[in-house]
Amino acid sequence: MGRLGLRLATGSVLAFLYIPLVIIFLFAFNADRGQSWPIRSYTVRWFGDALANGDVRDALLLSVEAALGATAISLLLGSLAALAVHRFRFFGRETISFALVLPLALPGIVTGMALNATINTAGIGFGLVTIIVGHATFCIVVVYNNILARLRRTSSSIEEASLDLGATTWQTFRYVTLPVLRTAILAGALLAFALSFDEVIVTTFTAGTDETLPIWILNHLRQPNQRPIVNVVAVAVIVLSAVPVYLSQRLSASDAGGLSG
Amino acid sequence: MAVEPMSPAPTLSSPHPAGPVARESAHDPAVLLDGVSKRFGEVTAVDGLDLEVTDGEFFSMLGPSGSGKTTTLRMIAGFETPTTGRIRLHGRDVSRVAPYDRDVNTVFQDYALFPHMSVGENVGYGLMVRKVPRDERRRRVADALSMVRLAGYERRRPAELSGGQRQRVALARAIVNRPRVLLLDEPLGALDLKLREEMQLFLKALQLDLGITFIYVTHDQQEALTMSDRIAVFNLGRVAQVGSPAEIYERPATPFVAGFVGTSNLLTDDAARLLVGREGTFTVRPEKIRLSDPDEMHTAGESSALGRIRDVVYLGSETRYIVALEAGGELVVTRQNLETSSMEALAARGRQVRLSWNREHVLALKAS
Numbered sequence: 001m002g003r004l005g006l007r008l009a010t011g012s013v014l015a016f017l018y019i020p021l022v023i024i025f026l027f028a029f030n031a032d033r034g035q036s037w038p039i040r041s042y043t044v045r046w047f048g049d050a051l052a053n054g055d056v057r058d059a060l061l062l063s064v065e066a067a068l069g070a071t072a073i074s075l076l077l078g079s080l081a082a083l084a085v086h087r088f089r090f091f092g093r094e095t096i097s098f099a100l101v102l103p104l105a106l107p108g109i110v111t112g113m114a115l116n117a118t119i120n121t122a123g124i125g126f127g128l129v130t131i132i133v134g135h136a137t138f139c140i141v142v143v144y145n146n147i148l149a150r151l152r153r154t155s156s157s158i159e160e161a162s163l164d165l166g167a168t169t170w171q172t173f174r175y176v177t178l179p180v181l182r183t184a185i186l187a188g189a190l191l192a193f194a195l196s197f198d199e200v201i202v203t204t205f206t207a208g209t210d211e212t213l214p215i216w217i218l219n220h221l222r223q224p225n226q227r228p229i230v231n232v233v234a235v236a237v238i239v240l241s242a243v244p245v246y247l248s249q250r251l252s253a254s255d256a257g258g259l260s261g
Numbered sequence: 262m263a264v265e266p267m268s269p270a271p272t273l274s275s276p277h278p279a280g281p282v283a284r285e286s287a288h289d290p291a292v293l294l295d296g297v298s299k300r301f302g303e304v305t306a307v308d309g310l311d312l313e314v315t316d317g318e319f320f321s322m323l324g325p326s327g328s329g330k331t332t333t334l335r336m337i338a339g340f341e342t343p344t345t346g347r348i349r350l351h352g353r354d355v356s357r358v359a360p361y362d363r364d365v366n367t368v369f370q371d372y373a374l375f376p377h378m379s380v381g382e383n384v385g386y387g388l389m390v391r392k393v394p395r396d397e398r399r400r401r402v403a404d405a406l407s408m409v410r411l412a413g414y415e416r417r418r419p420a421e422l423s424g425g426q427r428q429r430v431a432l433a434r435a436i437v438n439r440p441r442v443l444l445l446d447e448p449l450g451a452l453d454l455k456l457r458e459e460m461q462l463f464l465k466a467l468q469l470d471l472g473i474t475f476i477y478v479t480h481d482q483q484e485a486l487t488m489s490d491r492i493a494v495f496n497l498g499r500v501a502q503v504g505s506p507a508e509i510y511e512r513p514a515t516p517f518v519a520g521f522v523g524t525s526n527l528l529t530d531d532a533a534r535l536l537v538g539r540e541g542t543f544t545v546r547p548e549k550i551r552l553s554d555p556d557e558m559h560t561a562g563e564s565s566a567l568g569r570i571r572d573v574v575y576l577g578s579e580t581r582y583i584v585a586l587e588a589g590g591e592l593v594v595t596r597q598n599l600e601t602s603s604m605e606a607l608a609a610r611g612r613q614v615r616l617s618w619n620r621e622h623v624l625a626l627k628a629s
Contacts, residue, residue: 165390
């Protein structure tokens, strides 16, 4: 009885989460230009139309560039911060840890406002660079947390063991530290990419007149004749965000058993 | 305290030249600590330590946690730098030398196996980073694994092994580099009793077989007594006593050593004056005391005392009696259960008894 109840509850939650997404998916294949239910016939012609649309292509390119840039910055700063916080006891260590995690919890609109004011004051032009910086503020946390969790799960004596066995500091990093962290780094990078790719709020404050894919959707949502293409773009955003998250989960799961040794 | 007899050292040139400055002789001690201290901020972990470990001996550092034994081991390995003093390995001053430039290897308490490498890669790691050719590497890895009775385990992953097997992989990974000194940091701590006893004998045999110096850190006095040629008993960052297992056990120098290695049967104050006839602190080992009826007379050369059995602890092969003395204080007496059953032993509680012991077995202790 309890088991059945649990299944029903799980099922309802999943349905609540995913039915709207499924509907978007179905509408993307709707041959009718209007959003009427039930769907009478299916087509893939909106995918062709979306690809042919220059604005959509530009937005896709910008989104990918921004996500790659934000991921690169997060990897560099997030992993260095994690190593430093894990390995050294220094003044302000807890504060740094807190300061890194905070942007994830801060409302995007506040981060966005603050960045917008700063960029205006500094007189930097809005565009790809400002989008990347804006996204990096919350992407760093994901990389940082992933690597820190792995470091805490790993015996700290393995690096000492490596030095003890004759490896130099550099060899130890190359043969022991990096391989042990590799999957955590990759998982963090994939999550950072996904976070950046579908971000809207901070982007509206940092993109200026440029459009990332999610911003393009927002701007065209209310134009009935663009509706089929908006659906197709939404499907693209869903897929491009879901795949990295899925891969990242797989990576973390496959290591859970093998790395505590 | 007995120091190993050292023949006057003719400075022979050694088969292991360690550079022009390092004058190395065949009679230099394997490890020499000279006034070594280590402070972590306000805390002094090791306090002015002088220690000499002879080449080829099984040397244990025994003490409670926080006594400085592990810090001392980590300074010999090179993971910590001494705050003051010098450390020499076979005559070479290594006080400021990195771990990878020292001819020592360590077996870690948590084994510290590399989780992303196979057993073979783990054992061959030291050879790989030193660029030993692949063929020789493979042969030496196989040799080391068969020495620890894990022949053919090269392709396994550390995660697939039992605790005892991981422990032996850690051992193979250290000895494959043929260090002249092997450091072991409580390597048997995580194993169950049966396996631990097996490994103690195995380690001792391995050390004799390899003929290299073992420095073994443990808080288990039985372990230290079983395996060691010599033991250094640590307390509060200093060495309380150095000596052979028999010396440490039979002639403890301080009340701390008497208590840590075995049971502290201390006679102080009134008990000392009445039963030993002198002021001071004295000890008698529990197995050296005879338990009898109060009216039984003791023989010449023996001391004796009346008391009442306060408690009885039945331990299977032997029974431990805690006796409150009329002269003050308590003594623990152990007796083999030759004919006594547990019922009889436990029924002795509250009984009036006479304790007697040979005067030769009473040891005077320095205040520690």
